[in-house]
Amino acid sequence: RAMDGGIDDVGLGVLFGLGAWRREFAALLMHAEHLEAVHGVGPHTISVPRVRRADGIDPADFAHGIDDATFARICACIRLAVPYTGMIVSTRESRAVRERVLGLGVSQISGASRTSVGGYAEPEAEEENSRQFDVSDNRSLDEVVHWLMGLGCIPSFCTACYREGRTGDRFMSLCKSGQIQNCCHPNALLTLKEYLEDYASPATRERGEALIRRELENVRSPHVRAIAQRHLAAIAEGRRDFRF
Known part of the structure; x- marks a missing residue:
């Protein structure tokens, strides 16, 4: 609908963990295929968030949660299936997980993210209850940039x-x-x-x-x-x- 309305760049993504991941993954790729077929333009980006701890939310309560190995498989398969798209992994993921998937085709990551209301205006308190989710990679932007260059990437x-x-x-x-x-x-x-x-x-x-x-x-x-x-x-x- 957005593309029918004149928006020519769209991003896709599902929150893995809410439903069976194989079905979500297949639907994601079918959506990309549909945009190609109908509009001649596939997704500019694909995000791959998964359920993380947040206020009142425990990932262990979700029956369809995915482990790190499955998450890496999903990233690799998206890169093979949609080679032109930018793939985004946020600070939901730990440094170790992000380092692994950078080698599997992830091209965009965030750094020093804050997920609470007004989080960039003032420091987030530990007991902050307006966070969208808890951040797993808490490094500063400078630390992330330094790390990426050490891996041979160009920030x-x-x-x-x-x-x-x-x-x-x-x-x-x-x-x-x-x-x-x-x-x-x-x-x-x-x-x-x-x-x-x-x-x-x-x-x-x-x-x-x-x-x-x-x-x-x-x-x-x-x-x-x-x-x-x-x-x-x-x-x-x-x-x-x-x-x-």
């Missing part, structure tokens, strides 16, 4: 496609052909550079600068690489908001 804060109007069928054609890499890779380096300049701890900044130097050599187009180098230098001088 990206990029929103360029939305800002450039690359959504819907325009985004999907670039994504499925692999051409989106010409935007994603340099944009990831530029947005990481901004983070390092404005927010990072000294250790994270040192690791990030080394990563950027290495990854610049992996930018395939010499023309794009040269532009990225100029933008990186400008960011170091205090300018912001460059994108491909």
Whole structure:
């Protein structure tokens, strides 16, 4: 209905644990297939949350809860079935689980999330009773960024496609052909550079600068690489908001 109404980017996801996971998983993929068939555009993202402890809620009370191994299987199968989509895992999951599924195709994770009303305006109290769910990964954003780079990942804060109007069928054609890499890779380096300049701890900044130097050599187009180098230098001088 959203796409019929003119919204050209949608995300899918089911809360695993409420029903039989195989049925939920099959329905999720059928939904993606339906969007492709009817609109020619599959889901921009797929989220894979599972029931977690919250105020008055114990995951052990849910008969259809899934263990870590099943969760990893679900992530791997989604990546194989819908290779173009972004897959999101939140701080519902622990560091160990997130590290495992990053190697199975998860492409987006959150950091330093707060799930209570007004949680980003004021520190959350331990007895907070307005939380949507309890967070399993409580590390700061800087710790998450540092960790990701240690795993060989490039933390990206990029929103360029939305800002450039690359959504819907325009985004999907670039994504499925692999051409989106010409935007994603340099944009990831530029947005990481901004983070390092404005927010990072000294250790994270040192690791990030080394990563950027290495990854610049992996930018395939010499023309794009040269532009990225100029933008990186400008960011170091205090300018912001460059994108491909």
